[in-house]
Amino acid sequence: MVSQMKLSHTAAMILQAIDTGCVYGFSIMEMTGLPSGTVYPAMRRLERDELISSRWERQSIADAEQRPARKYYKLTAAGRVTLEGSRKRYPLLQRMIPSEEAKSL
Amino acid sequence: MNPPLRLALGGMNRVFLHCASLLVSRDQRVDWRREWSAELWHMRRSCPPSELFSWKAEQAAAAFCLGAFQDAFCVRGIRRENREVAPSQHGSAGECLFWLAGLLALSCILACVLPGVYVESHPAHYQINPGLILLQSDLFTDSSAATITGQQFLDLKASRQRGIDGLAFYRMTKETLSPGLHAKPKWAVAHASFNLFALLGGPESFAAVSSEPSGGLPPVVLSDELWKREFNGNPKVIGNVVRVGRIAARVFGVLPRGSWRLPGRADAWLLQPNTEISRSAVGYVVAHTTRFGQAEMYDDRLHINAFVTDDPDADLWGVSFDERTRGPWTIFRFAVFLAFLALPAITSVSLGESCFSSHRPSLARNLYRWVFLSTKIVLLLSIAYFASLDLSYWNATGYSALSEYAQLASSFFICLFGMRWILLDQRERFPVCLRRVTHPAQVGQASRTFLAWNGTELMCTSGHTLLHVPGLPTSWFGTQRWMYLDTSWKFLFAGTGVG
Numbered sequence: 001m002v003s004q005m006k007l008s009h010t011a012a013m014i015l016q017a018i019d020t021g022c023v024y025g026f027s028i029m030e031m032t033g034l035p036s037g038t039v040y041p042a043m044r045r046l047e048r049d050e051l052i053s054s055r056w057e058r059q060s061i062a063d064a065e066q067r068p069a070r071k072y073y074k075l076t077a078a079g080r081v082t083l084e085g086s087r088k089r090y091p092l093l094q095r096m097i098p099s100e101e102a103k104s105l
Numbered sequence: 106m107n108p109p110l111r112l113a114l115g116g117m118n119r120v121f122l123h124c125a126s127l128l129v130s131r132d133q134r135v136d137w138r139r140e141w142s143a144e145l146w147h148m149r150r151s152c153p154p155s156e157l158f159s160w161k162a163e164q165a166a167a168a169f170c171l172g173a174f175q176d177a178f179c180v181r182g183i184r185r186e187n188r189e190v191a192p193s194q195h196g197s198a199g200e201c202l203f204w205l206a207g208l209l210a211l212s213c214i215l216a217c218v219l220p221g222v223y224v225e226s227h228p229a230h231y232q233i234n235p236g237l238i239l240l241q242s243d244l245f246t247d248s249s250a251a252t253i254t255g256q257q258f259l260d261l262k263a264s265r266q267r268g269i270d271g272l273a274f275y276r277m278t279k280e281t282l283s284p285g286l287h288a289k290p291k292w293a294v295a296h297a298s299f300n301l302f303a304l305l306g307g308p309e310s311f312a313a314v315s316s317e318p319s320g321g322l323p324p325v326v327l328s329d330e331l332w333k334r335e336f337n338g339n340p341k342v343i344g345n346v347v348r349v350g351r352i353a354a355r356v357f358g359v360l361p362r363g364s365w366r367l368p369g370r371a372d373a374w375l376l377q378p379n380t381e382i383s384r385s386a387v388g389y390v391v392a393h394t395t396r397f398g399q400a401e402m403y404d405d406r407l408h409i410n411a412f413v414t415d416d417p418d419a420d421l422w423g424v425s426f427d428e429r430t431r432g433p434w435t436i437f438r439f440a441v442f443l444a445f446l447a448l449p450a451i452t453s454v455s456l457g458e459s460c461f462s463s464h465r466p467s468l469a470r471n472l473y474r475w476v477f478l479s480t481k482i483v484l485l486l487s488i489a490y491f492a493s494l495d496l497s498y499w500n501a502t503g504y505s506a507l508s509e510y511a512q513l514a515s516s517f518f519i520c521l522f523g524m525r526w527i528l529l530d531q532r533e534r535f536p537v538c539l540r541r542v543t544h545p546a547q548v549g550q551a552s553r554t555f556l557a558w559n560g561t562e563l564m565c566t567s568g569h570t571l572l573h574v575p576g577l578p579t580s581w582f583g584t585q586r587w588m589y590l591d592t593s594w595k596f597l598f599a600g601t602g603v604g
Contacts, residue, residue, distance in 0.1 A: 024144070024147075025140070025144050026144050026147050026148050026151065030151070035168065035169075035172055036144075036168070036169045036170075036171075036172030036173065036175075036176070037171065037172030037173075037174070037175035037176065038172070038175075039172075040172065040173075040175070040176035040179070041175050041176050041178075041179035044176065044179050044180055044183055045179070045183070048183050067143075067146065067147070067150075068139075068142060068143035068146050068147075069139075069143060070143055070144075070147070071139075071140045071143070
C-alpha cells in the first residue's frame with residue numbers, strides 16, 4: 001500500500017532533500033527553497049504516514065557545541081520505496097536536488 | 106541595527122512562536138516549541154555576519170516564525186484525525202464516571218439553587234437549644250396539635266416542676282397586618298411569651314428579647330416570606346410600628362427562612378407578657394428539661410405530672426424536638442442502611458469473578474478495579490443524598506414530616522436501584538480494561554441445557570475477552586465466566602485500533 005502512495009511534488013522534494021542529507025527542518029528549507037509554512041507541515045504529514053521518522057539530538061552533543069538541540073529526520077524503509085516511485089514520477093527531482101552519489105559523480 | 110530595536114524584533118518572533126504554540130495540543134506543545142526555537146536559532150546563525158543584524162534578516166526571521174502558525178494548524182489537524190481514529194470512549198470506565206459526576210454536579214447545583222433544599226441541608230439554620238421539649242396533653246397523640254390552654258401554662262409556670270424549667274407559650278391566630286402592601290389577607294400570627302426565642306436559642310438578637318421592652322410596644326418578629334411579600338424585603342421596616350390585628354407592635358426583626366421548626370406555621374411572632382395570654386386559648390408550650398428530666402426521658406418522651414389546681418388528672422407528655430431538628434443526614438444514613446439490607450433481595454451481590462482459565466489480572470489491575478467500584482459507589486451515594494433532598498425539599502418552607510418520608514423513600518430507592526445497577530455494570534466490565542462487554546450473541550439451544558451449555562456470549566471490544574453468561578444456571582455452569590483471549594485473536598480487532 002505504502003509503495004503505491006503518490007506524493008505531491010513538494011513532499012517528494014522534501015523526501016529527496018532528506019535523502020541527500022538535509023536532516024533537519026531549516027536545512028530542508030534551504031535546500032528546497034520552500035518557506036517554513038510549507039516545509040514543516042509537509043514533514044508532519046510525511047511522519048504521520050511513516051515515510052520519515054524523527055528523533056531528538058542528544059543534549060550533550062548540543063551542549064558541547066553551545067547550541068540548542070535539533071530534531072533530526074530520516075527516511076524510513078517505506079519512505080525510500082515511496083521516494084523511488086516519486087523519482088520515476090518526477091524525473092527532474094534528482095536534478096533539482098542531486099543526491100550525494102550523483103554529486104560525487 | 107539599533108540593539109533595542111533588534112531585541113524588540115527578537116521578542117516579537119518569540120511571541121509569534123508562543124502564540125502559534127497555543128494552537129498545538131498541550132501534550133505536544135513543549136516538544137513543538139522546542140523544535141521551532143531551535144530552528145529559529147539555527148536560522149539566525151545561518152545568516153552571513155554582514156546580514157546578521159539587518160532588516161532583511163529580521164524580515165526573513167519574521168517570515169520564518171509566521172510559518173509556525175501553518176505548522177501548528179497542521180499538527181492540530183493531525184491530532185484531531187488521530188483522535189477520531191482512536192477507540193471510542195463508549196462503554197469505558199471514564200465515560201461511566203463522567204456521567205455519574207455530571208449527575209452529581211446537577212443535583213448539587215439544584216441543592217444550592219432551591220431555597221428549601223439549601224436551608225434543609227444546613228442544619229445550623231434551624232438548630233435550637235438542646236434539651237427542649239414540647240408539652241402536650243396526655244389525651245392527644247398528634248404531636249403537632251395545640252393541646253395546652255393558657256391557664257394550664259400559667260399553672261405550670263406557677264408550680265414547681267422537677268423535670269422542666271424555662272417554659273414558653275405560643276398560640277396561633279389569623280390576623281391582618283397593617284400597614285402592609287396588601288390589606289386584606291390574614292397572616293398566621295403566633296402570640297408568644299417574651300422568652301420564646303430566648304428559650305429556643307437561634308439568632309442571638311432574638312434571644313435577647315426575653316423581657317418587656319421599655320418602649321411599651323410589644324415586639325413582632327416577621328417571617329422571611331411575610332417580610333418579602335408585605336414589605337418588599339425593605340430593611341428599613343425594622344423598628345417601624347405595625348398593627349397586628351388590633352395590637353400595635355414594633356418590628357423587631359426578620360426570622361431567616363427555615364429557622365422555625367416548631368409546630369404551627371407562623372408568618373409573624375408577636376411577643377407578649379404572660380399577663381396578656383388568653384387563659385382559654387389553646388396553644389403550645391415549650392419547656393427546657395432539667396438534668397433530672399433528661400434522665401427520666403424514655404424514647405424521646407418525658408411524662409410530666411401536672412399538679413394543676415382545676416384538673417389534677419391532666420398529665421402531660423414532653424416530646425423532644427430532636428426529630429424536627431435532626432437534619433436530613435440522619436434520615437439518609439438510615440435509608441442507605443435499609444437499601445444495603447434489601448439489596449440481596451433484588452440482585453446477586455457477586456461480581457462474577459469466575460474464569461475459564463487460571464489467568465488472573467495483576468494486583469495493580471485488581472486495585473484499579475476496586476477503586477473504580479468504590480468511586481462509583483461514592484458518587485451514587487452522593488447523588489442519592491442530593492437528589493433526594495432536591496425531590497423532597499424543593500418547595501419546603503419549614504419542618505414537614507411528609508418531606509422527611511419523601512426523603513427516606515427517595516434515598517432508599519435511589520440507593521437500592523443504583524447499587525443494583527452498579528453491580529450489574531461491574532459484572533459486565535472486563536476486569537483488565539474495565540470496558541463493558543458488548544455484542545451479545547445467543548449460543549446453544551435452550552432445549553439442550555443438560556447436554557451442552559447455552560446462554561449469551563458477549564465480547565470486549567478491545568479484544569481482551571469473551572464473557573459467557575449461562576441461559577439457565579446449572580450445577581456445572583452456575584455463574585458467568587470470563588474467557589481471556591490471547592494475542593492470536595488480535596487480528597480480529599485490528600480495526601478498533603486497540604487490543
